[in-house]
Amino acid sequence: MSRFKIIATRFFFIGCIIFFLTGGIYFxxxxxxxxxxxxxxxxxxxxxxxxxxxxxxxxxxxxxxxxRWGNPENPSVCFDSLRIDYSFLGLxxxxxxxxxxSGAEIRxxxxxxxxxxxxxxxxxxxxxxxxPGQEEHQTISPKIPVIIGELEIRxxxxxxxxxxxxxxxxxxxxxxxVFKEKKEPPSGYKAYCMLSPQIVNILPGVxxxxxxxxxxxxxxxxxxxxxxxxxTDMDMEYNGLRLRNSSKDVPLTITAxxxxxxxxxxxxxxxxxxxxxxxxxxxxxxxxxxxxxxDTLNAEGCVNMLFNKELINNDPRFDIKLSQSASMPFFxxxxxxxxxxxxxxxxxxxxxxxxFARGTETVSISPTELLIKGxxxxxxxxxxxxxxxxxxxxxxxxxxxVSPHVSLEGNGLRNNPETxxxxxxxxxxxxxxxxxDFYAKNIAAKIxxxxxxxxxxxxxxxxRNDKDRYFVIDDMTYxxxxxxxxxxxxxxxxxxxxxxGQFNTRIPGFHINFTGMAGLNEKNKFISSVDFYSAEPExxxxxxxxxxxxxxxxxxxxxxxxxxxxxxxDGTHMASMGSxxxxxxxxxASPQKMIIEGIDLQLTLCDVLNFRSDPDQMLKFQRFVWGxxxxxxxxxxxxxxxxxxxxxxxxxFSWCGGNVYTHGLHLKSDNSGFDSICYCDRxxxxxxxxxxxxxxxxxxxSVNGRLPVNxxxxxxxxxxxxxxxxxxxxxxxxxxxxxxxxxxxxxxKGIQTQIAHEALKNFxxxxxxxxxxxxxxxxxxxxxMEGRPVDLLPFAYTKEYGLVKAEGEPRAHFQGILxxxxxxxxxxxxxxYGADLSNLLQSQ
Numbered sequence: 001m002s003r004f005k006i007i008a009t010r011f012f013f014i015g016c017i018i019f020f021l022t023g024g025i026y027f028x029x030x031x032x033x034x035x036x037x038x039x040x041x042x043x044x045x046x047x048x049x050x051x052x053x054x055x056x057x058x059x060x061x062x063x064x065x066x067x068r069w070g071n072p073e074n075p076s077v078c079f080d081s082l083r084i085d086y087s088f089l090g091l092x093x094x095x096x097x098x099x100x101x102s103g104a105e106i107r108x109x110x111x112x113x114x115x116x117x118x119x120x121x122x123x124x125x126x127x128x129x130x131x132p133g134q135e136e137h138q139t140i141s142p143k144i145p146v147i148i149g150e151l152e153i154r155x156x157x158x159x160x161x162x163x164x165x166x167x168x169x170x171x172x173x174x175x176x177x178v179f180k181e182k183k184e185p186p187s188g189y190k191a192y193c194m195l196s197p198q199i200v201n202i203l204p205g206v207x208x209x210x211x212x213x214x215x216x217x218x219x220x221x222x223x224x225x226x227x228x229x230x231x232t233d234m235d236m237e238y239n240g241l242r243l244r245n246s247s248k249d250v251p252l253t254i255t256a257x258x259x260x261x262x263x264x265x266x267x268x269x270x271x272x273x274x275x276x277x278x279x280x281x282x283x284x285x286x287x288x289x290x291x292x293x294x295d296t297l298n299a300e301g302c303v304n305m306l307f308n309k310e311l312i313n314n315d316p317r318f319d320i321k322l323s324q325s326a327s328m329p330f331f332x333x334x335x336x337x338x339x340x341x342x343x344x345x346x347x348x349x350x351x352x353x354x355x356f357a358r359g360t361e362t363v364s365i366s367p368t369e370l371l372i373k374g375x376x377x378x379x380x381x382x383x384x385x386x387x388x389x390x391x392x393x394x395x396x397x398x399x400x401x402v403s404p405h406v407s408l409e410g411n412g413l414r415n416n417p418e419t420x421x422x423x424x425x426x427x428x429x430x431x432x433x434x435x436x437d438f439y440a441k442n443i444a445a446k447i448x449x450x451x452x453x454x455x456x457x458x459x460x461x462x463x464r465n466d467k468d469r470y471f472v473i474d475d476m477t478y479x480x481x482x483x484x485x486x487x488x489x490x491x492x493x494x495x496x497x498x499x500x501g502q503f504n505t506r507i508p509g510f511h512i513n514f515t516g517m518a519g520l521n522e523k524n525k526f527i528s529s530v531d532f533y534s535a536e537p538e539x540x541x542x543x544x545x546x547x548x549x550x551x552x553x554x555x556x557x558x559x560x561x562x563x564x565x566x567x568x569x570d571g572t573h574m575a576s577m578g579s580x581x582x583x584x585x586x587x588x589a590s591p592q593k594m595i596i597e598g599i600d601l602q603l604t605l606c607d608v609l610n611f612r613s614d615p616d617q618m619l620k621f622q623r624f625v626w627g628x629x630x631x632x633x634x635x636x637x638x639x640x641x642x643x644x645x646x647x648x649x650x651x652x653f654s655w656c657g658g659n660v661y662t663h664g665l666h667l668k669s670d671n672s673g674f675d676s677i678c679y680c681d682r683x684x685x686x687x688x689x690x691x692x693x694x695x696x697x698x699x700x701x702s703v704n705g706r707l708p709v710n711x712x713x714x715x716x717x718x719x720x721x722x723x724x725x726x727x728x729x730x731x732x733x734x735x736x737x738x739x740x741x742x743x744x745x746x747x748x749k750g751i752q753t754q755i756a757h758e759a760l761k762n763f764x765x766x767x768x769x770x771x772x773x774x775x776x777x778x779x780x781x782x783x784x785m786e787g788r789p790v791d792l793l794p795f796a797y798t799k800e801y802g803l804v805k806a807e808g809e810p811r812a813h814f815q816g817i818l819x820x821x822x823x824x825x826x827x828x829x830x831x832x833y834g835a836d837l838s839n840l841l842q843s844q
Contacts, residue, residue: 052082061085061097070107076117078105080155095147104156147186151175171195178217188219210234223260229253234270242273246311263290265301277315279306288332297336304329305347307354320363323355328367342375353391364393376414383412385424403431403443410449422451436610437643442474453494471501479611479643482506488514495519502535507543511535512563525571532578537562545587554592559585559599565608576608598622605640613640616649624653629691631655644669656691657684658702673712680705680723685768686733688723694781694823701731703770710774716827717774724769731768732790735760751795754805759789759817777828783821788814 056063063083070076080103086096108117153173160167173193177186193214211232218225231252236243245252252270256263265288269281281304282288288301309322328350334343349368356363369388376382387408394401410424431443447470471488488501496519503512516530541561545552565578585599600620605613619636634653640646648665661679686699705723709716725731737757765787773780792813796806806812 055081060087070118074107076107079103093147096149098150099148099152101153102155104153105159106156107159108161110160110162147177148175149177167197169195169197178219187221188217188224191216191218207235207237210236225256225258227254227256229255231270237274240275244271244273246271246279246308258290261292263292264288265290269306271311273315274317277308277311277318279308279311280304281306295338298334300331300333302329302331307350320356320358323357324352326350326352326354328370330370339377339379340375341377343373345372346370361394361396363395364391366390366392379415381414383422385410385412398436400434401431403428405429422449424449437479438476438609439478440473440476442472444472446470447490447497448492450492454492471499493517503532507541507557507561509536509539510541510543510561516567521571523571527569527571529566529568531566533564534562537581555587555589557585557587559583561585565605567608574609576605578605578608579603580605593625593627595625596621596623603640611640611643613638615639621653628693629655631660655680655683656687658682673710675711676709678707678709680707682726683723685723685725685731685770688770689783692781692823692825694783694821694825696736697733699731699733701725701733701765701768702729703768705770707772715777718772718779718827719774721772722769723772725765725767727767730764730766730787732762732764733760733785734762737761751803751805755793755795755803755814755817756819758793758795759814760819762790763787763817764790774827777826779825779827781821781823781825783819783823785819786816788816 052067053065054062055065061084063081064079065081067077067079067082068075069078079101081101083098083100083102084096085098085100090097106117108115151173152175153171156171156173158169158171160169171194173191175189175191178188178190180187191214193212193216195212195214197208197210197212211230211234213230213232215228216226229252231254232245233248234243234245234252246269250269252267254265254267256265258264266282266286269279271277271279282302283304286302288299288303290297290299305328307322307326307328309325312318312320312322328347330345330347332343332345335341347367347370349366349370353364353366366389367387368390369386371387372383372385374381374383385408389406390404392401392403392406405428407427408424409427410422412420412422414420426445426447426449428443428445428447430441431445432441433439433443470490471486473486476483476485484503484505484507486501486503488499490497490499492498496517498515498517500513500515503514505511511534512532513535514530514532516528518526518528521527538560540559542558543556545555545557560581560583562581562583563578565576567574567576569575580601580603582599582601582603585601587596587599589595598621601618603613603617605611617638617640619634619638621634622632624631624634632654634651636651637649638647638651639649646667648662648667650664651662653660659681660683661681662676663679665674665676667674681704682702683704684699685701685703686697688703689695689697703723703725705721707721707723708719710719711717737760763785765785767787768783768785771782771784773782792811794806795803795812797803797812
């Protein structure tokens with residue numbers, strides 16, 4: 001056989017062998033990859049089994065379909081297809097052109113506060129792929145073992161199970177290498193990821209909805225990285241804290257740049273929608289910086305909180321309006337050394353005072369300081385905080401509250417995760433409250449707060465409230481009267497506050513105790529209630545009333561006083577009721593020569609705050625003296641409509657041996673006068689004459705009628721008053737004529753005067769009429785009587801002198817005499833009213 005033939009035969013057999021080997025490899029490699037190599041590789045890493053179908057294998061790439069990683073019936077990771085493009089020369093140089101994954105599904109689970117992919121142990125995976133000979137502190141080699149020209153994941157989704165619900169999060173990923181020089185290996189990779197979670201309750205208390213775009217670049221050589229996140233249509237919520245974009249056109253952009261040991265982060269702005277809307281942002285040239293060491297971490301930065309009036313005013317949940325936007329910068333510092341850490345967050349307050357309005361109500365606050373500091377470790381930590389406000393003011397229709405300073409200070413402790421605690425103290429200084437006729441100033445308060453909320457029994461509440469007073473009002477007035485001071489001690493019980501205290505009136509020895517609570521009901525509405533009662537109801541009170549009101553100067557009170565009642569607010573309506581009891585009391589006003597004795601009154605108030613009583617309240621007195629006038633056994637039925645309005649329904653009292661009645665009279669502080677009619681029944685005429693100093697007389701005769709009384713500009717007048725005897729009833733009057741006749745006008749001298757002297761000593765009248773009319777400063781009184789002397793008079797008739805007074809036995813009998821008396825009286829002297837009484841009657 002020729003040499004050429006031998007060579008050709010050998011090449012033929014070699015070619016056949018190569019052909020069959022190549023064909024065997026081509027057809028067997030997919031089977032080996034599918035059945036042996038890939039499953040064994042994942043088994044060594046500690047992962048769950050893998051099944052797949054190798055659809056294509058060549059020297060330029062291979063294609064895998066239906067890749068299932070995990071339990072075949074419920075795999076953790078599924079790929080519809082995995083395509084890898086490469087070249088033979090590229091594989092020699094450890095380069096892959098492209099990896100494309102389509103139809104990926106990753107099944108994750110959130111359970112017991114941890115996120116995991118069932119069947120995949122990432123710890124074992126990383127451990128088995130790490131270099132066992134490499135020390136833990138050695139830095140990672142900057143060399144990339146395999147260069148991937150492009151990695152793309154399409155039509156992918158994360159199926160997240162949380163509880164009994166499964167949520168789908170669509171995403172896609174692209175990764176490209178970064179080259180500094182074309183001929184050099186890539187220094188790092190640039191990644192792009194887009195997630196579109198449309199998720200509700202993904203975690204307990206968490207709601208997420210947002211479009212998320214992520215751009216990242218990492219340099220393996222230098223360790224530098226860049227990260228950019230854009231969140232659009234963001235709506236995230238966690239336990240009532242809601243985050244969203246400030247506007248639909250402005251996404252939240254978060255950028256982070258740095259190296260292995262240094263980080264800088266910046267975000268533009270986003271909105272905290274609840275519980276109260278505001279914006280958080282960072283200045284364009286500001287950033288959060290962090291320096292990272294082996295066992296240390298230091299970070300600092302500045303964040304700006306903006307109270308945006310458009311954001312607040314357009315929120316449909318609130319009916320409050322902000323008049324002007326204001327910003328508050330926050331400065332943050334933090335550090336960690338080993339297991340120890342500490343941080344601080346502080347702010348110098350807002351750029352402008354915050355003015356809120358709701359209808360006719362306004363609130364103005366000026367935050368001047370906010371400071372939070374904390375330090376600790378894994379075994380325990382502590383927290384201190386302080387918040388200060390200046391010029392805090394609330395103004396409503398009937399209520400005005402202002403305080404120049406309000407502060408909140410406190411601290412917290414955490415000895416272990418199960419026992420955190422928080423204690424704080426709210427302080428208010430020099431506050432003032434105005435509510436209609438009520439005014440209080442010099443208000444100071446210290447209100448202790450605790451968390452977890454203490455739960456106390458009644459005995460514990462009483463014991464805690466017996467401590468020092470934490471709430472004090474030194475000066476209170478009501479309707480222009482100085483009513484006293486308040487001191488109280490609050491005590492927290494759960495979310496409520498209980499308190500006890502004492503109202504120290506300006507009346508010496510008279511105090512009012514009170515107990516109450518304030519908190520939230522099941523609908524989270526503010527509620528409160530207060531019960532009050534006299535500290536010593538059986539103790540007699542003696543005092544001068546100028547301590548209550550200046551216009552009461554010179555008036556003294558002596559008697560028993562008892563007060564009790566309650567006030568409550570149910571979250572919508574305010575109600576108060578109470579009673580004031582006066583028993584066997586005396587009011588003595590010596591400057592006005594006025595005294596009221598035997599006062600008994602049980603006043604029932606249906607509205608204590610507005611000082612409004614129930615109808616038909618009754619005041620009784622035993623004796624009332626005003627100047628030279630005296631009344632007895634009085635009853636007054638009335639209603640207090642407001643602190644400035646009193647309705648006298650009717651009254652009655654005994655005067656001059658008879659009774660006097662009045663009906664229907666309104667007394668108002670803004671009215672300088674009033675008119676009333678006194679209806680008189682069977683008044684003894686002799687007593688009337690004596691009380692008005694008209695005459696000194698005795699007798700049994702009585703008169704009836706009315707006395708219209710007018711009060712105006714501090715003066716009392718009687719307009720066209722008249723009293724007359726009952727027709728058909730006669731009366732007898734016995735005058736002291738020595739005082740009567742010299743003061744009478746219109747009586748002729750001589751024999752007529754003598755007859756009048758004798759006749760009035762014991763005169764029986766058939767009818768009598770007393771007319772009273774005020775003119776100027778005087779009261780003009782006209783008395784008319786017609787009758788006859790009871791006894792014979794010592795007069796006789798002679799031809800020479802006519803009617804003359806006779807000596808011896810009386811023998812003249814008069815058939816009828818008509819008397820007319822005119823008196824002019826200074827009423828102000830009789831009643832002893834002057835400037836003091838005028839001020840009293842006109843006061844509120």
